[in-house]
Amino acid sequence: MEGVNKVAVIGSGTMGAGIAQVAIQNGYSSILYDIDQQQLAKAKAQVFKRLERLVEKGRILDEESIQAKEKLMVTTDLKSLEKVDLVIEAAPEKLDIKKSIFHQLNDICSPETLFATNTSSLSITEIAGYIQDPSRLAGFHFFNPAPLMPLVEIVQGISTNQDTINRLKDFAEKIHKYPVVCQDTPGFIVNRVARPFYNEALRIMNDQVASVEQIDRIMKKAGGFKMGPFELQDLIGIDINLATTRTVYSSFYGENRFRPHYYQERMVQAGRLGRKTEGGFYDYASAEH
Numbered sequence: 145m146e147g148v149n150k151v152a153v154i155g156s157g158t159m160g161a162g163i164a165q166v167a168i169q170n171g172y173s174s175i176l177y178d179i180d181q182q183q184l185a186k187a188k189a190q191v192f193k194r195l196e197r198l199v200e201k202g203r204i205l206d207e208e209s210i211q212a213k214e215k216l217m218v219t220t221d222l223k224s225l226e227k228v229d230l231v232i233e234a235a236p237e238k239l240d241i242k243k244s245i246f247h248q249l250n251d252i253c254s255p256e257t258l259f260a261t262n263t264s265s266l267s268i269t270e271i272a273g274y275i276q277d278p279s280r281l282a283g284f285h286f287f288n289p290a291p292l293m294p295l296v297e298i299v300q301g302i303s304t305n306q307d308t309i310n311r312l313k314d315f316a317e318k319i320h321k322y323p324v325v326c327q328d329t330p331g332f333i334v335n336r337v338a339r340p341f342y343n344e345a346l347r348i349m350n351d352q353v354a355s356v357e358q359i360d361r362i363m364k365k366a367g368g369f370k371m372g373p374f375e376l377q378d379l380i381g382i383d384i385n386l387a388t389t390r391t392v393y394s395s396f397y398g399e400n401r402f403r404p405h406y407y408q409e410r411m412v413q414a415g416r417l418g419r420k421t422e423g424g425f426y427d428y429a430s431a432e433h
């Protein structure tokens with residue numbers, strides 16, 4: 145089977161914009177699709193700005209930035225994905241949204257198209273069931289920020305075939321990521337390991353043992369983490385993080401060690417989702433954080 149030449153990314157939010165940037169920087173013509181025209185324009189501007197910053201810092205040449213920009217197309221028309229070789233879906237972490245997207249893509253794309261989902265915690269096996277041939281869908285899980293984080297988990301659902309895994313591994317290497325193949329278990333590897341990092345920090349904060357700032361500082365200074373659990377929740381998006389915790393918890397049939405903390409839900413109810421809303425556990429509108 146052929147390799148990947150043309151890529152589409154579904155959803156132009158935190159992850160989708162970053163994934164599209166990675167693809168165009170590595171020479172892949174890419175279509176970035178979203179239902180929200182304004183968000184698409186914002187994502188395109190963000191990607192262009194990040195490329196320009198890389199030129200300023202001397203990390204890439206001006207010519208490379210220009211070439212990358214030329215490879216990005218944005219659209220709100222799903223039918224323009226007809227001729228792509230690989231679709232990476234990075235829409236919100238809601239099963240019904242992903243279901244509707246893959247149902248439509250199943251009819252739009254060729255039977256050779258590879259399908260990948262960037263889901264953090266939903267079942268790959270279940271999502272694969274939304275297309276006619278579930279063997280050609282796998283998880284392709286980037287980490288935030290996608291242009292910087294080297295790891296990609298390639299998640300094999302029960303029906304995913306080896307050819308799909310091999311083609312995704314090959315693509316991951318071509319975009320200079322480090323692929324790790326794992327099976328379709330709740331939270332895969334990283335998000336399962338990371339649950340207590342967030343949950344226990346929320347409990348410590350809510351029990352007034354230490355403040356948000358203190359916990360982050362201790363985890364960085366004493367624990368050697370690049371970011372503390374609250375800074376990381378703000379970066380990821382508190383809604384996205386809560387959705388992941390909920391799914392891991394229910395997928396393990398309510399195992400207590402994965403139980404979400406209600407304070408995280410309160411933050412979502414308050415609309416404080418983190419950096420994307422200019423406020424979460426920290427404020428971003430005014431502060432230099």
Ligand SMILES: NC(=O)c1ccc[n+]([C@@H]2O[C@H](COP(=O)([O-])OP(=O)(O)OC[C@H]3O[C@@H](n4cnc5c(N)ncnc54)[C@H](O)[C@@H]3O)[C@@H](O)[C@H]2O)c1
Nearest residue numbers: 155156157158159178179180234235236237263264288380
């Ligand atoms: N945020 C993270 O740190 C992170 C890390 C790894 C994986 N993920 C996963 O990546 C996916 C996207 O997360 P995100 O943080 O980028 O979300 P986000 O909320 O930042 O962006 C989602 C985007 O999808 C768009 N969208 C909504 N409905 C759509 C539809 N029907 N079709 C196409 N686009 C639609 C929205 O307009 C928005 O631009 C989720 O599955 C999430 O679990 C997130």
